[in-house]
Amino acid sequence: MTNALMTDQSIRITQPDDWHLHLRDGAALTTTVAHTAERFARAIVMPNLKPPITSVAAARDYRARILDAIPQGLSFEPLMTLYLTDDLSPDEITAARESGLIIAVKYYPAGATTNSDSGVTEISKSYSVIERMIDEGMPLLLHGEVTNPEIDIFDREQCFIDEVLDPLTQRYPELKVVLEHITTKNAVDFVNSQKDNIAATITVHHLLYNRNDLLAGGVRPHFYCLPILKRNTHQQALLNAASSGSRQFFLGTDSAPHEQDRKESDCGCAGIYSAPAAIELYAEVFESLNALDKLEGFASFFGPDFYGLPRNKNSINLTKTPWTMDQDFQFDNSCVIPIRAGETISWQLGKDS
Ligand code: NCD
Ligand code: ZN
Numbered sequence: 001m002t003n004a005l006m007t008d009q010s011i012r013i014t015q016p017d018d019w020h021l022h023l024r025d026g027a028a029l030t031t032t033v034a035h036t037a038e039r040f041a042r043a044i045v046m047p048n049l050k051p052p053i054t055s056v057a058a059a060r061d062y063r064a065r066i067l068d069a070i071p072q073g074l075s076f077e078p079l080m081t082l083y084l085t086d087d088l089s090p091d092e093i094t095a096a097r098e099s100g101l102i103i104a105v106k107y108y109p110a111g112a113t114t115n116s117d118s119g120v121t122e123i124s125k126s127y128s129v130i131e132r133m134i135d136e137g138m139p140l141l142l143h144g145e146v147t148n149p150e151i152d153i154f155d156r157e158q159c160f161i162d163e164v165l166d167p168l169t170q171r172y173p174e175l176k177v178v179l180e181h182i183t184t185k186n187a188v189d190f191v192n193s194q195k196d197n198i199a200a201t202i203t204v205h206h207l208l209y210n211r212n213d214l215l216a217g218g219v220r221p222h223f224y225c226l227p228i229l230k231r232n233t234h235q236q237a238l239l240n241a242a243s244s245g246s247r248q249f250f251l252g253t254d255s256a257p258h259e260q261d262r263k264e265s266d267c268g269c270a271g272i273y274s275a276p277a278a279i280e281l282y283a284e285v286f287e288s289l290n291a292l293d294k295l296e297g298f299a300s301f302f303g304p305d306f307y308g309l310p311r312n313k314n315s316i317n318l319t320k321t322p323w324t325m326d327q328d329f330q331f332d333n334s335c336v337i338p339i340r341a342g343e344t345i346s347w348q349l350g351k352d353s
Helices: 028-039 056-068 090-099 123-136 153-171 185-192 204-208 211-215 232-242 275-288 292-307
Strands: 010-014 018-021 042-045 077-083 102-107 140-142 177-179 198-202 249-251 315-319 329-331 334-336
Touching: 010 292, 018 028, 018 249, 018 275, 028 056, 028 275, 028 329, 042 056, 056 077, 056 090, 077 090, 090 102, 090 123, 102 123, 123 153, 153 177, 153 185, 177 185, 185 198, 185 232, 198 232, 204 232, 204 275, 232 275, 249 292, 275 292, 275 315
Parallel strands: 018 042, 042 077, 077 102, 102 140, 140 177, 177 198, 198 249
Antiparallel strands: 010 315, 329 334
């Protein structure tokens, strides 16, 4: 069953979900939840708060704060995750499954990215937790980069696949795994070589941009994210994967807002805020590939199918009506600069039909 309806100027698809999202906490939720809930029915909410969400109780409280921030008239379901640490207990996995609110566990290698200091130092320390996840049918979501400082930042994903992911999937062939925000042809090839319990999310910024956008002609901190943008041959592999119709690749924005001063700094932090135009920009990408007919599967079907959740019933309209992205948005006591700030976006979100 599909809701897709398409002309050159407009498209209607089943409402999409975002399978990888950072909402942050506190006053920031007013901004972030609204932007996502305007577009997506559900989102998997990352647990890398300070301190991270490592228990069912903390996830339940965080979820309640997110629900409080949903603007009137919108409906939105946050799907919660637990942050894997060296000392997470297998019983917490069972409690997570029984809660009905937590649908996955997130693995950050210690020190890999924003707020990942409590992450896993050595995957073998988590084997008993992983075994319980298999028993409970709970997927493991991976930030797939090694943290060894001797490994070149552009090679960290490939190295993770070779050194951690490949051995892990061989040891636990039944484990459901999502390799998050993939950035390389190596990741695409790896996922394509696996059965359908191994999937990957692809961000819109890794589809739209490559490392020239970050570095050529000047350093642009708002393009700095992790995993870092790669060369254009990798970008091309991601474009092919997203538009291939393979059920193993689906939408995850990794929208990751930071305060403007923390990005525009002599040590700027990683993260691109794409939530205010996420589905519109994916439409732009798929149109440029002449593959708008593949957008609905990628954005609205393959994610829920992987997680064993129902597909959404309602639909959204996107029309080819150019609009200008705001320069910034209020973000807690500061502001956040969105993707394409002050620039034109060619697709616009319409009303539900
Ligand atoms: C994310 C963040 O800021 O929380 N940053 C990013 O560049 N993607 C963390 C992450 O998902 O790696
Ligand atoms: Zn992320």
